[in-house]
Amino acid sequence: MTEKGFEPKIAAFICNWCSYGGADIAGSKRLQYSPNVKLIRVMCSGRVDPQFIMEALRDGADGVMILGCHPGDCHYIEGNYRTMKRHGMLKLLLKQLNIEEDRVILDWVSASEGEKFAKVVDKMNARITELGPLNWDKVVSRT
Amino acid sequence: MSDKPKIGIYWCSSCGGCEEAIIDLNEGILDVVAAVDIMFWPVAMDFKYDDVRKMKDGELLASFINGGVRLSEQEDIVKLLRQKSQLIFAFGSCAHMGGIPGLANMNDRESIFKRVYIEMESNDNPDNTVPQTESLVNGKYKAELPEFYNSVYPLDQIIEVDYYIPGCAPQPQTILDAFTAILEGKLPEKGSVLAPSKSLCDTCPRKETKPDKLTIDIFRRPHLYDKLDDGKCFLEAGIICMGPATRSGCGERCINANMPCRGCYGPPDGVKDQGLSMMSALASIIKPDEEKDIQSVLESLPDSIIPFYMYGLPSSIMFRKKMEKE
Numbered sequence A: 001m002t003e004k005g006f007e008p009k010i011a012a013f014i015c016n017w018c019s020y021g022g023a024d025i026a027g028s029k030r031l032q033y034s035p036n037v038k039l040i041r042v043m044c045s046g047r048v049d050p051q052f053i054m055e056a057l058r059d060g061a062d063g064v065m066i067l068g069c070h071p072g073d074c075h076y077i078e079g080n081y082r083t084m085k086r087h088g089m090l091k092l093l094l095k096q097l098n099i100e101e102d103r104v105i106l107d108w109v110s111a112s113e114g115e116k117f118a119k120v121v122d123k124m125n126a127r128i129t130e131l132g133p134l135n136w137d138k139v140v141s142r143t
Numbered sequence B: 001m002s003d004k005p006k007i008g009i010y011w012c013s014s015c016g017g018c019e020e021a022i023i024d025l026n027e028g029i030l031d032v033v034a035a036v037d038i039m040f041w042p043v044a045m046d047f048k049y050d051d052v053r054k055m056k057d058g059e060l061l062a063s064f065i066n067g068g069v070r071l072s073e074q075e076d077i078v079k080l081l082r083q084k085s086q087l088i089f090a091f092g093s094c095a096h097m098g099g100i101p102g103l104a105n106m107n108d109r110e111s112i113f114k115r116v117y118i119e120m121e122s123n124d125n126p127d128n129t130v131p132q133t134e135s136l137v138n139g140k141y142k143a144e145l146p147e148f149y150n151s152v153y154p155l156d157q158i159i160e161v162d163y164y165i166p167g168c169a170p171q172p173q174t175i176l177d178a179f180t181a182i183l184e185g186k187l188p189e190k191g192s193v194l195a196p197s198k199s200l201c202d203t204c205p206r207k208e209t210k211p212d213k214l215t216i217d218i219f220r221r222p223h224l225y226d227k228l229d230d231g232k233c234f235l236e237a238g239i240i241c242m243g244p245a246t247r248s249g250c251g252e253r254c255i256n257a258n259m260p261c262r263g264c265y266g267p268p269d270g271v272k273d274q275g276l277s278m279m280s281a282l283a284s285i286i287k288p289d290e291e292k293d294i295q296s297v298l299e300s301l302p303d304s305i306i307p308f309y310m311y312g313l314p315s316s317i318m319f320r321k322k323m324e325k326e
Helices: A019-028 A050-058 A079-096 A114-131 A136-141 B017-023 B028-035 B049-053 B072-084 B093-097 B100-106 B109-119 B172-183 B274-284 B291-299 B305-309
Strands: A010-015 A037-042 A063-068 A104-108 B006-011 B037-040 B060-066 B069-071 B085-091 B134-137 B141-144 B148-153 B163-165
Touching: A010 A019, A010 A050, A010 A114, A019 A037, A019 A063, A019 A114, A037 A114, A050 A063, A050 A079, A050 A136, A050 B274, A063 A079, A063 A114, A079 A104, A079 B274, A079 B291, A079 B305, A104 A114, B006 B017, B006 B072, B017 B172, B028 B172, B037 B049, B037 B060, B049 B072, B060 B072, B060 B093, B069 B072, B072 B085, B085 B093, B093 B100, B093 B163, B100 B148, B100 B305, B109 B148, B163 B172, B274 B305
Parallel strands: A010 A037, A010 A063, A063 A104, B006 B037, B006 B060, B060 B085, B085 B163
Antiparallel strands: B069 B148, B134 B141
């Protein structure tokens, strides 16, 4: 169902302490990565309420990324474990609403992993391009 | 005609339990009819839609509408009532959030018609007829049916709603408090839900048994658990109880009958999506930290719609399921 010229809209919630640092490194190193990801800095990946994710999808995002510190490295000790659990449970809801699981991904990027940041963003962009637009407005407005 | 305030009561996509709840006021209903004139109540009294059409705009002080909107007829009548009423009250979970009939948003018109009119084992429908908005009877009489929409809508997605009376069905005290507030002119800010904005856990009779650090290592289903009556916090046993994400004011009737809360009073103020907010709270107290152990806890949870969206799917952020062909 890939539309011609489709440019995915991806929202990325990234944690202040690790992944935002990773994005910063990617920038300082002049690494190329897909420009259609919108970065939203949050203090911790544990701050990402499932309501943020679903609202993004409802309001036009084709995919959502949550990037946090590696397990064990969380600035707030256990924030990323909570994210891991919430993401696990959210996957069940996505499946039941018939939304492809790959549209919401969780990954770990540390403050030194500029290359990894660029890699996960590119991978996500490729996958969403393959899946095509989500276009939830159309799902809601069908009478 | 007396100069008492006039009210209307109407039902849409609902079960009739809300009308029952009004009758359940017992002698309290005598105070209500002593104070107001009921001008429209199709379930209980003989009125025609034309009676409403003949009213002046704003002639009714208030209309109480229960049920979500699924048919074009319901949309027409609630829009008419909006025009004729000063205040619109969404009465009960279905008008408030879509309610149990709102679970139909996991299907669409085609799949529902197919199941109900074509596949149903007890059907005798050799021509595979499904409801049409217009058809000819005996080849010459035109018969009309309301259009069946693809989704169920909470009332506030169709018309402007002034107040919400929550519950499946609203408890007599919630209804009486609402009537009292209307008649004494003590209604809160427009758009309010007429029940306390505390969570049910706050008023739960089992509150004291909740451990300081609540954790879950398995999800259990109530009918497979034999200690529901031990008086302890349901969440501790891994039974999904919507208490943390649900408004109080219901009198904890389910809890007192040893059943977990299913969320009919809806979320407290400020929460957009009751199901997601409950999922967020519940997932974060899963005990193990290793990915595969988390996975095995999550495997004991086979469904996320019934436990979290029993009453609120159409008012949730996503509104409905995406059908295969879309």
